[in-house]
Amino acid sequence: MKQTLTEKLIASHIVSGEMKKGSPIQIHIDQTLTQDATGTMAYLQLEAMGIQQVQTEVSVSYVDHNTLQNGFENADDHIYLQTVANRYGVIFSKAGNGICHQVHLERFDVPGKTLLGSDSHTPTAGGMGMLAIGAGGLDVACAMAGRPFSLMMPEIVNVQLIGRLQHGVGAKDIILKVLQILGVKGGVGKVIEYSGEGILELSVPQRSTITNMGAELGATTSIFPSDIRTYEFLKKQGREEAYVELHADPQAHYDQVITIDLDQLEPMVALPHSPDHVCTVKEVKGLKVDQVAIGSCTNSSFTDLVTVANILKGKQIHPDVSLVISFGSKQVLRMLADCGALSDLIASGARILEATCGPCIGMGQSPKTDAVSLRTFNRNFYGRSGTMSANVYLVSPQTAAYSAICGYLQDACDCDYEEASMPERYTIDDSQLLQPDKDWSKEVVLGPNIKPFPVNVPLKNQLEGQVMIQVGDNITTDHIMPAGAKILPYRSNIEKISEFTYSQIDPEFANRCKQHHGGFIIAKENYGQGSSREHAALAPMHLGIKAVIAKSYARIHRQNLINSGILPCVFTKEEDYESISLYDHLCFKDLDKIAFGKPIVVENLTKQQTFLVEHGLDEKQIDIIKHGGLLNKIKSELTK
Ligand code: MIC
Ligand code: SF4
Numbered sequence: 046m047k048q049t050l051t052e053k054l055i056a057s058h059i060v061s062g063e064m065k066k067g068s069p070i071q072i073h074i075d076q077t078l079t080q081d082a083t084g085t086m087a088y089l090q091l092e093a094m095g096i097q098q099v100q101t102e103v104s105v106s107y108v109d110h111n112t113l114q115n116g117f118e119n120a121d122d123h124i125y126l127q128t129v130a131n132r133y134g135v136i137f138s139k140a141g142n143g144i145c146h147q148v149h150l151e152r153f154d155v156p157g158k159t160l161l162g163s164d165s166h167t168p169t170a171g172g173m174g175m176l177a178i179g180a181g182g183l184d185v186a187c188a189m190a191g192r193p194f195s196l197m198m199p200e201i202v203n204v205q206l207i208g209r210l211q212h213g214v215g216a217k218d219i220i221l222k223v224l225q226i227l228g229v230k231g232g233v234g235k236v237i238e239y240s241g242e243g244i245l246e247l248s249v250p251q252r253s254t255i256t257n258m259g260a261e262l263g264a265t266t267s268i269f270p271s272d273i274r275t276y277e278f279l280k281k282q283g284r285e286e287a288y289v290e291l292h293a294d295p296q297a298h299y300d301q302v303i304t305i306d307l308d309q310l311e312p313m314v315a316l317p318h319s320p321d322h323v324c325t326v327k328e329v330k331g332l333k334v335d336q337v338a339i340g341s342c343t344n345s346s347f348t349d350l351v352t353v354a355n356i357l358k359g360k361q362i363h364p365d366v367s368l369v370i371s372f373g374s375k376q377v378l379r380m381l382a383d384c385g386a387l388s389d390l391i392a393s394g395a396r397i398l399e400a401t402c403g404p405c406i407g408m409g410q411s412p413k414t415d416a417v418s419l420r421t422f423n424r425n426f427y428g429r430s431g432t433m434s435a436n437v438y439l440v441s442p443q444t445a446a447y448s449a450i451c452g453y454l455q456d457a458c459d460c461d462y463e464e465a466s467m468p469e470r471y472t473i474d475d476s477q478l479l480q481p482d483k484d485w486s487k488e489v490v491l492g493p494n495i496k497p498f499p500v501n502v503p504l505k506n507q508l509e510g511q512v513m514i515q516v517g518d519n520i521t522t523d524h525i526m527p528a529g530a531k532i533l534p535y536r537s538n539i540e541k542i543s544e545f546t547y548s549q550i551d552p553e554f555a556n557r558c559k560q561h562h563g564g565f566i567i568a569k570e571n572y573g574q575g576s577s578r579e580h581a582a583l584a585p586m587h588l589g590i591k592a593v594i595a596k597s598y599a600r601i602h603r604q605n606l607i608n609s610g611i612l613p614c615v616f617t618k619e620e621d622y623e624s625i626s627l628y629d630h631l632c633f634k635d636l637d638k639i640a641f642g643k644p645i646v647v648e649n650l651t652k653q654q655t656f657l658v659e660h661g662l663d664e665k666q667i668d669i670i671k672h673g674g675l676l677n678k679i680k681s682e683l684t685k
Contacts, residue, residue: 154173
């Protein structure tokens, strides 16, 4: 049978299940990555699993999110991550070495392999022909321990690119166009596979911009074939032995086909506050700009930043604009310094940051009140920049750089500049990637802010409590558990971080939960979209949240709820959402009989109504929920 590329990679990694759309399957994981903001929890969980060393081909622990260090907490996390990595056989990438996805692309991605990462933008590696999936920290810890990863056999969408990118248009504009077509939940349960003559012109870093931001579609992952461009990139990185050619079979069947004509594509922009509020730059051209931020795992490759330098060379940024640039990796920054492009950036008036996530996750550089901030990042969720009144627009590096000079949002097609070409060779220096010596006599150092991983209680026959919050569509994990410089230092301390749950949209939420001993969350469509942070499940769990009822969920967050022992239910009738109010007293009945495909009866004691909800859990997930979460289940297996 003719197979898509996704099907080929699943077939070569499947451990159990049937490759039938929507059926649960388990795949073997070859590589893992973690970053510091989700990593401490993942390694605490790995330690609890009682293994000697990681079972994967390659596992890397990156420090890239929490590097502001405005207190001891971040630095303590870094030391914990370094010492625990050394013991268990994980490579450690030090702070300053770069953003996990960029460094992984440069030094570790291998076409045809599987990668599981505790960060939602792990599909960046799809640009290299990997099957790369984002997940919660506990799922990644399980993969490190050699357990297979569970997912639903996805539908496969083919995006065919025809024509070639025109002057002023970048790879970012392609993914913004896909977001305009499919929307932030258009990719749920799907893999987006790219093909067509248009991909031949796209380098691996450009492809990775596209697969990176495929996370914003809610997709399981996105993938490009492995071809001459892949070989070219690997060779320039001194890793050509990793190359294998990979393509879908001609005439393979896709569930949906979308065609994008690159000849016709114009510069695009995502308007506040969602990555799918997309229109052309022309439609909003002339908007006065206060801040421009260039960088993040979407757009901080060497070629992206040389293009930016080419636009800025010999020019000054507009007096009313603050331009800030962060770099994808030490390799990128060093090569920019060596080729003189860094000097052009500095001379233009740009503010230079280190090679980390930085402003993308609200670690500094919050814009002014009511600011218009143009960013080359992947998310413009409400409040994520750290300034509640700011309006964040997502654009390509070309649009960002040209607008920084003009002071107004401008169409880069009108700018006279040269697009960067790939370097002859990348500068290779792996000195900040520390190889583990697996020495168990060395201490794993735990700072005082690192608290044990919290666990839930086994499922009771009946769940009773009140509605603690009722929210609308597309609630992000940034709404549930905000990030930023103030909150991120507590990622290793669930009790402390739980105080900030929903703080940006309902500051009373945590206190309400404490007063009422927790209860339930009611939501609409695509609940929990965005980041993979399991804190968005662990913190509500700590506050006593027992179940969520929503109209639909984002994949990673739903699994994080299950892993934490929180029951994720779906309304069977849309109108039941409307019948519920804050503080309604609900009772979930007969949970000892919870079974595959069987709805649960919920009584609204306040309104004296009864309604049905579905849980959609497969047998394995039911087992996890019954144990009160995945870690409890693993521990009980270990004691057996
Ligand atoms: C993000 O971009 O939202 C993050 C911060 O990288 C998250 C991970 C986290 O919350 O630590 C993600 O994308 O998964
Ligand atoms: Fe870091 Fe931003 Fe990428 Fe998340 S999206 S990994 S915060 S650069």
